[in-house]
Amino acid sequence: MELIIDNLSKTYSNGIKALQNISLNIPKGMFGLLGPNGAGKSTLMRTIAALQEADTGTITLGDIDVLKQKNELRQVLGYLPQQFGLYPKISAEVLLNHFAVLKGITNKSERNELVKALLYKTNLYDVRKQNLKGYSGGMKQRFGIAQALLNNPKLLIVDEPTAGLDPLERNRFYNVLSELGEHTVVILSTHIVDDVKELCTNMAIINQGKVCLKGQPLEILESLKDKVYKKTIEKEELKIYKENYKVISEKLFLGKPTIHILSDKNPGGGFSLTNAELEDVYFSKIFSNTNSNSN
Known part of the structure; x- marks a missing residue:
């Protein structure tokens, strides 16, 4: 499965051209989207995730028209935005179970097994009973990935996931994303060059709403x-x-x-x-x- 973005543009009401004729082919695996703050990365991620409209252009994921078939997209999408809220007085296990119910996983034994597996995958099983308010920044990010994986997504979007993390937490997060990239289209949007260098086999650089460069990191070097x-x-x-x-x-x-x-x-x-x-x-x-x- 491949994500194809063709001539995507978005201009806000204040005249800012957030996206200008963006075209990218993103295959299965880790894809790095590099750019400074304000480059248009988050606008692009939100548009791919069907959270806002584009002015022109198309996005397809396999046979799904992303901009027209939003419900179909959401069934196969995992999304970890740059900012996300958590209930601080609830344990990771309870909240992840609750999210699983909201995503339609109603069979209790199936849901419990899935929650357990995701907590192991994100290295949170040992602290599953702990309230989220006691989690570090990296632990919260890993919980965010766990909830994004509940529907076994074919497309996973993570927006600035390692900003503010210490080196140890960043490495743990790298390991989780790297494993996911073996079977899923994973878009890593970041301004941190090391994130792309460590993880991604394909990448693009975006600035002022335009793609400046795209290709494989080794070839680009x-x-x-x-x-x-x-x-x-x-x-x-x-x-x-x-x-x-x-x-x-x-x-x-x-x-x-x-x-x-x-x-x-x-x-x-x-x-x-x-x-x-x-x-x-x-x-x-x-x-x-x-x-x-x-x-």
Whole structure:
């Protein structure tokens, strides 16, 4: 099964063009949607999840017309939005059981087995009796995934799922998503480059409502081979370098900025060639797209 998005556009009443002719083919597996805050990622996710209308374009999931057959979509959709509420004084086991009833799983023994299996899958079984108010951020996110999987979805959407999680919780979440991607179309919408680097076999970068780049991460990295140079500079020099070079990233190393620039040839001046990282691809595309729209 494949999710096909064709020429999707959405303009809000205030004139903001949230989506501009978005076209993507998303196969089974983990698909990373990268972009800065405000890029249009959440608008796209909500539209795919049939939570808001598009102005133009089509979305199909197998033989389902997503924009017209919303009830059919919801039967095969799992969705974990960026913000979601939980009942703090109810245990994970009780609330997950309640959600299962709402999704039409009325056979008690079948429902209990499903809830048990999902709590194990998301590593929450040992704390199933604990009220949700005592859960960490990562535990709440894993509970969100558990409820999204109750209907064995063919399409799973997760919007900014690891923001604010510590490294241990993020790794646990990675493991859950990675396993799901073996059998399901999973869209991971995020501004965190490491999420896509760790998990996804296909990806797209979106900025200002447009797709800047799409493909497989390893192939995309090849596009910057022998084009990324680095140099450690003084803080007061940063402005000058930004004026004279295409600086695509900067990080502090021992208190000094280390910059990465994009150049088709060796710029000299103490720069050294470095291996391109997915973060370099991301910032080079965001930089290029932002500049082209400001000119």
